[in-house]
Amino acid sequence: MVPTSYYLILAAMLFSIGIAAFLIKRNVITIFISIELMLNAVNLTFVAFAHMWHQVSGQIFVFFVMVVAAAEAAVGLAIIISIFRTRQTLNVDEIDLMKL
Amino acid sequence: MQLALFLIFGALAVAGALNLLFQRHPINSALSLVVVMMSLAVLYWSLGAEFLAAAQVIVYSGAIMVLFVFVIMLLNAGEEEHTNGSRAAYTVGMPGAAAIFCLLSFVFLSEGGALKTSNIGGDLGNGVDNIAAVSAMLFTKQLLPFEVTSILILVAILGAVVLARKEQ
Numbered sequence: 417m418v419p420t421s422y423y424l425i426l427a428a429m430l431f432s433i434g435i436a437a438f439l440i441k442r443n444v445i446t447i448f449i450s451i452e453l454m455l456n457a458v459n460l461t462f463v464a465f466a467h468m469w470h471q472v473s474g475q476i477f478v479f480f481v482m483v484v485a486a487a488e489a490a491v492g493l494a495i496i497i498s499i500f501r502t503r504q505t506l507n508v509d510e511i512d513l514m515k516l
Numbered sequence: 517m518q519l520a521l522f523l524i525f526g527a528l529a530v531a532g533a534l535n536l537l538f539q540r541h542p543i544n545s546a547l548s549l550v551v552v553m554m555s556l557a558v559l560y561w562s563l564g565a566e567f568l569a570a571a572q573v574i575v576y577s578g579a580i581m582v583l584f585v586f587v588i589m590l591l592n593a594g595e596e597e598h599t600n601g602s603r604a605a606y607t608v609g610m611p612g613a614a615a616i617f618c619l620l621s622f623v624f625l626s627e628g629g630a631l632k633t634s635n636i637g638g639d640l641g642n643g644v645d646n647i648a649a650v651s652a653m654l655f656t657k658q659l660l661p662f663e664v665t666s667i668l669i670l671v672a673i674l675g676a677v678v679l680a681r682k683e684q
Contacts, residue, residue, distance in 0.1 A: 438609075
């Protein structure tokens with residue numbers, strides 16, 4: 417017997433660590449990894465609520481999130497490869513062409 | 517039983533996430549994310565989502581993380597260096613993330629009475645197991661979104677090929 421709020425707090429913890437990593441990390445691949453961590457934290461809340469309400473819709477939603485995350489990872493890593501090819505760096509402080 | 521599973525694998529997930537945060541080398545971060553995803557798969561299983569636990573292991577820690585590790589190896593990414601931007605991010609990012617965590621957990625704890633407790637295993641009712649319920653939903657009510665995601669994957673494949681191709 418575990419209260420659902422424990423799962424939600426665990427998810428909040430993972431999400432906050434993901435936010436911190438997203439803000440602190442300077443490597444574009446690590447930033448991408450922390451986005452995946454945040455997606456996983458949200459998936460955990462979906463599964464916890466699906467279990468709480470005895471509904472399968474939350475699990476379907478997690479399935480779609482996984483599919484979109486896979487597509488996003490493929491496209492994002494391709495963008496990272498093409499950025500590295502043109503600029504020879506992975507540091508986000510140096511990838512600032514679109515900054516004012 | 518479920519509390520023990522939750523405590524062990526929840527602690528493992530948080531430890532993996534913190535390791536992701538404090539490691540300087542991208543490959544260490546990627547491998548600690550694999551730890552997080554595997555322990556989340558166990559938590560999904562304990563919440564009665566067997567299909568998602570398997571999909572988490574196969575899709576996330578199998579396919580997506582292999583892609584990440586492959587790109588890190590391909591680009592030969594080294595340790596990241598401290599910059600002025602990272603110092604500013606430390607001073608803003610850590611308190612901001614802590615504030616978001618405190619807000620979320622305050623809400624969850626104060627509304628904890630409205631949330632129920634969960635027992636181990638799948639109990640969607642009517643003796644229907646998890647995979648049967650998921651597939652029945654996915655192939656009847658959610659058939660159109662399911663087919664649209666296959667087009668999304670196709671577009672993502674084409675986009676990845678076009679983006680990563682060498683310029684002529």
